[in-house]
Amino acid sequence: MAYKHFILVCGGTACESCKSGALHDNLVTAVRQNGLEGSVQVVKTGCFGFCEQGSVVKVLPEEAFYVRVKPEDAAEIVAEHLVKGRPVDRLLYKVGAGKLSSIDDIPFYQKQFRIVLRNCGLIDPENIEEYIAREGYAALEKVLFTMKPDDVIEELRKSGLRGRGGAGFPTWRKWVFSKDVKADQKYIICNADEGDPGAYMDRSTLEGDPHSILEAMTIAGYTTGATQGYIYIRAEYPLAIKRLEIAIGQARAAGLLGENILGSGFSFDLELRLGAGAFVCGEETALIASIEGKRGMPIPRPPFPAVRGLWGKPTIINNVETFANIPVILLKGGDWFGSIGTATSKGTKVFALTGKINNSGLIEVPMGTTLREIIFDIGGGIKDGKKFKAAQTGGPSGGVIPEQFLDTPIDYESLGALGSIMGSGGLIVMDQDDCMVDVNKFYLEFTVDESCGKCAPCRVGGRTMYNLLVGISEGRGSVADIDQLRTVAHAMNKASLCGLGQTAPNPVMSALKYFGDEYRVHIKDHKCPAGKCKALVTYSILAEKCIGCTLCARRCPVNCISGARRQTHVIDLSRCIKCGECYDACKFEAVQRG
Amino acid sequence: MKKLTLQDLRDLRERKKAEIARRDTSGKTGEVIIGMGTCGIAAGARAAFDAFVEELDKGGLTHVVVKQTGCMGLCYSEPTVEVRMPGMPATVYGTVTADVARKIVNEHILAGRLVGDHVFDKPAADIAPTLARGAK
Numbered sequence: 001m002a003y004k005h006f007i008l009v010c011g012g013t014a015c016e017s018c019k020s021g022a023l024h025d026n027l028v029t030a031v032r033q034n035g036l037e038g039s040v041q042v043v044k045t046g047c048f049g050f051c052e053q054g055s056v057v058k059v060l061p062e063e064a065f066y067v068r069v070k071p072e073d074a075a076e077i078v079a080e081h082l083v084k085g086r087p088v089d090r091l092l093y094k095v096g097a098g099k100l101s102s103i104d105d106i107p108f109y110q111k112q113f114r115i116v117l118r119n120c121g122l123i124d125p126e127n128i129e130e131y132i133a134r135e136g137y138a139a140l141e142k143v144l145f146t147m148k149p150d151d152v153i154e155e156l157r158k159s160g161l162r163g164r165g166g167a168g169f170p171t172w173r174k175w176v177f178s179k180d181v182k183a184d185q186k187y188i189i190c191n192a193d194e195g196d197p198g199a200y201m202d203r204s205t206l207e208g209d210p211h212s213i214l215e216a217m218t219i220a221g222y223t224t225g226a227t228q229g230y231i232y233i234r235a236e237y238p239l240a241i242k243r244l245e246i247a248i249g250q251a252r253a254a255g256l257l258g259e260n261i262l263g264s265g266f267s268f269d270l271e272l273r274l275g276a277g278a279f280v281c282g283e284e285t286a287l288i289a290s291i292e293g294k295r296g297m298p299i300p301r302p303p304f305p306a307v308r309g310l311w312g313k314p315t316i317i318n319n320v321e322t323f324a325n326i327p328v329i330l331l332k333g334g335d336w337f338g339s340i341g342t343a344t345s346k347g348t349k350v351f352a353l354t355g356k357i358n359n360s361g362l363i364e365v366p367m368g369t370t371l372r373e374i375i376f377d378i379g380g381g382i383k384d385g386k387k388f389k390a391a392q393t394g395g396p397s398g399g400v401i402p403e404q405f406l407d408t409p410i411d412y413e414s415l416g417a418l419g420s421i422m423g424s425g426g427l428i429v430m431d432q433d434d435c436m437v438d439v440n441k442f443y444l445e446f447t448v449d450e451s452c453g454k455c456a457p458c459r460v461g462g463r464t465m466y467n468l469l470v471g472i473s474e475g476r477g478s479v480a481d482i483d484q485l486r487t488v489a490h491a492m493n494k495a496s497l498c499g500l501g502q503t504a505p506n507p508v509m510s511a512l513k514y515f516g517d518e519y520r521v522h523i524k525d526h527k528c529p530a531g532k533c534k535a536l537v538t539y540s541i542l543a544e545k546c547i548g549c550t551l552c553a554r555r556c557p558v559n560c561i562s563g564a565r566r567q568t569h570v571i572d573l574s575r576c577i578k579c580g581e582c583y584d585a586c587k588f589e590a591v592q593r594g
Numbered sequence: 595m596k597k598l599t600l601q602d603l604r605d606l607r608e609r610k611k612a613e614i615a616r617r618d619t620s621g622k623t624g625e626v627i628i629g630m631g632t633c634g635i636a637a638g639a640r641a642a643f644d645a646f647v648e649e650l651d652k653g654g655l656t657h658v659v660v661k662q663t664g665c666m667g668l669c670y671s672e673p674t675v676e677v678r679m680p681g682m683p684a685t686v687y688g689t690v691t692a693d694v695a696r697k698i699v700n701e702h703i704l705a706g707r708l709v710g711d712h713v714f715d716k717p718a719a720d721i722a723p724t725l726a727r728g729a730k
Binding site for chain 1: 596597598599600603604606607609610611613614628629630631632634635639643644647659660661662663664
């Protein structure tokens, strides 16, 4: 008999860390105990994107959307919802004043448009049959039996698809380069070395829909004449690796990878290559070096990998998200894809929303959506009612975008014009409590750490900029530092060997442009308005405002605030660690930050 | 799994499609909502539910979603079912047995006619005459 209900349990990494694995097992047990195993199917899916509220469980067809579900809630969901037909009110996601909502009513999902994430949260990623049922491998079938390589390239050209790894190079052009080179062997590589702090788009796609990448890479192989592919993924993504291994095994068993695919005469196979988690290995030539067993360092281009890549052979390297778009483009046509988005940037973009935002999570929106829609409509605005300060796109390679540009429709060009980049899709939101100097310092520390050290502009320039920022944040900065930051940044941008060094100064440059005053306050007044640069901050208590409520003293983690009830409190500055807890705690504005 | 031929792949896709389609609620244009409180279940709502799912499957009516809800409050006419189809008034049916459920699929959902004897609440004024003609 057909199933009447489906319980979809998010099995993404974020929800797994909220024990969604145990929850899934408990649901299966509870379904069995109630004798419902014939009519209710429990499915573990990829990321729903609503990571803020994990574990997330959806019961279909009612569309009941349960959030923050714990393993011990399983019995109640089955007994109440499935047996008695009463949704479990306390676990339902609520908007505003306790209104119950189904998934379509949740603002988080309303403005989204899912191409890349089409199957994430809907199918069981460890079951090839479910992927096949969702038009999976239909594009491969169409390509192998009805299209010539040139037809595939023509569709991609019409679609306007550009690389989603960050630089936005037209995908069809890359494929043509490789196709037109004569060689005895060619390769396809999927770049799954996602390394930006706070970005997890590719991981979620691989965890939720691994077969879409396999299918797209096989299509790339057919189009360019490659018979071997590699997925380069960091060892830090164990769940994605496990699901890819399962998917590759299933596809091989089904004859969708390997010799003579579907009897077409075309052969293609795939292997995983695990990276050690070096940021520079996301750069294509460094990635190739790493696959070849060498130290991950970039080499000058041209020749581009599409012409001379892995082991000197023509190699296509595309990012996970780029590949995930391809089966859909070939099924629905390039014109369809080209109708979505802006004049120069087509289709959708997946963003990982993080930082000071209410709904952190994974979202997919059409190109041309504004940052304001993403942050305030989908993201639910800034946490704790605080004020938006800036958003950083493109991770450590991107720039900060201030409030006055929130209405810019997002595409490759508009972000570039603002001094940022699209990047792979990390989107970090900052509020009034974030200090630009501090944030810039954080990213530079990351890029200095991750620089491979091969070229001097990046190795020396990054360190120089970092040291200048440390000086500014500790009150040792001078006005000349700003000029020197600009000079070094210019040199890094022009002379570094790869994207890592070229883009590392972006956060600082954009902050100087939009938040120059904040830098000047640090340098001239030795003050940090946001209170993050500890060397520049002291806390004190105003005697006339303090009513002696003891709240700050109770909050202080190092017990350095003294004072009896109803008496003025005093901070012992010699022991103060400048965490700001007292400042946040005081309801009477008695704690001063200066 | 054995190696698939092109035909195997197509067959497998067709076979699994209906099952997955029931999970996807976008593009659904009709809804059958079955009251499955204690009273509804006691009165046979499960049989009605099964009948709806089977009959819709049989007709390939993937655009209609079958949902369950709690007690609608009309306990004396259980099982109660609300049917919402585009171009039709949202209608509540009472005493829906498996047979009535099949009738609702074939008449209300397929042919766009209300199943007269079982309409429970008052339909909107504009369709009341139709109902009067079609029923008793």
